[in-house]
Amino acid sequence: MKFAVTLALAAASFALAAPASAQSFQKPEDAIKYRQGALRVLGAHFGALGAMAQGKAPYDAQAASHHADVIALVSHLPWHAFGPGTEKGENTRAKPEIWTEQAKFKEKSEKMQEAVGKLAAAAKTGSVDQLKAAFGPAGQTCKSCHDDFRREL
Amino acid sequence: MKFAVTLALAAASFALAAPASAQSFQKPEDAIKYRQGALRVLGAHFGALGAMAQGKAPYDAQAASHHADVIALVSHLPWHAFGPGTEKGENTRAKPEIWTEQAKFKEKSEKMQEAVGKLAAAAKTGSVDQLKAAFGPAGQTCKSCHDDFRREL
Numbered sequence: 001m002k003f004a005v006t007l008a009l010a011a012a013s014f015a016l017a018a019p020a021s022a023q024s025f026q027k028p029e030d031a032i033k034y035r036q037g038a039l040r041v042l043g044a045h046f047g048a049l050g051a052m053a054q055g056k057a058p059y060d061a062q063a064a065s066h067h068a069d070v071i072a073l074v075s076h077l078p079w080h081a082f083g084p085g086t087e088k089g090e091n092t093r094a095k096p097e098i099w100t101e102q103a104k105f106k107e108k109s110e111k112m113q114e115a116v117g118k119l120a121a122a123a124k125t126g127s128v129d130q131l132k133a134a135f136g137p138a139g140q141t142c143k144s145c146h147d148d149f150r151r152e153l
Numbered sequence: 154m155k156f157a158v159t160l161a162l163a164a165a166s167f168a169l170a171a172p173a174s175a176q177s178f179q180k181p182e183d184a185i186k187y188r189q190g191a192l193r194v195l196g197a198h199f200g201a202l203g204a205m206a207q208g209k210a211p212y213d214a215q216a217a218s219h220h221a222d223v224i225a226l227v228s229h230l231p232w233h234a235f236g237p238g239t240e241k242g243e244n245t246r247a248k249p250e251i252w253t254e255q256a257k258f259k260e261k262s263e264k265m266q267e268a269v270g271k272l273a274a275a276a277k278t279g280s281v282d283q284l285k286a287a288f289g290p291a292g293q294t295c296k297s298c299h300d301d302f303r304r305e306l
Contacts, residue, residue, distance in 0.1 A: 024201070025197070030197065034193060034197045036190065037189065037190030037191065037192075037193035037194045037197075038190065038194050039190075040186055040190035041187060041190045041191050041194065041227075044178070044183065044187045044190075048177070070230065074227075077194065
């Protein structure tokens with residue numbers, strides 16, 4: 001479990017290592033594609049972990065921990081790509097409220113990061129019950145933000 | 154630098170923590186979007202780091218290390234999404250050779266992972282010269298794989 005523990009430590013400290021100006025984008029479209037890419041990766045691992053947490057896929061402790069570690073790390077990436085000037089783009093589902101209610105958006109992204117940090121710790125225990133207990137609250141933070149800040153297709 | 158060092162250790166051990174069956178996708182399109190998302194994130198951070206390495210953007214040691222750490226971690230993600238049945242899709246630039254020359258494709262992805270691991274270590278030294286020295290070889294591994302396995306637009 002040494003590797004997984006190391007990765008969890010890294011995830012917990014990742015935000016601190018990321019400078020505020022970590023990324024700038026040439027074009028608004030680049031930022032939109034970046035954040036969509038990061039959220040896509042996040043969603044895929046979250047879906048795979050959720051299938052295990054909900055008994056729709058066989059529980060595999062090592063795979064669960066891997067998914068949760070990736071989620072915890074990638075959870076820090078999308079947010080800086082919602083900068084000024086990236087409100088509109090061909091395929092963005094971002095609602096204008098992201099820019100008009102920035103404090104709320106930031107708070108929700110931070111709650112998500114906190115919840116998925118706990119999820120990674122739970123996954124690492126190897127207990128499916130702990131995974132289940134942590135998965136619901138983490139999923140709720142995703143849903144809460146999507147409800148407020150993501151347009152329906 | 155404690156955080157960065159921790160993250161680098163994590164990056165180095167990430168592949169080991171990832172089980173072979175880490176991810177399955179409901180539809181081929183999901184796999185295509187996942188790998189495109191991961192590669193998009195990779196490319197954005199690589200571009201930002203390259204701008205510093207090539208003197209097109211001011212050198213910021215902390216930002217450079219952050220970019221290199223993200224690259225090292227995400228470099229492990231895209232490959233399992235090139236599974237059987239994901240050869241064709243609306244926007245994929247994947248060449249058929251990925252599936253007909255799997256050993257070569259795997260070797261190139263592993264060379265890239267090795268090179269970006271070194272890049273992360275170089276970025277962590279805080280020396281722009283070390284960053285420059287490691288950036289070229291890492292960029293070459295990207296290009297080499299794209300030349301063989303990615304269609305032109």
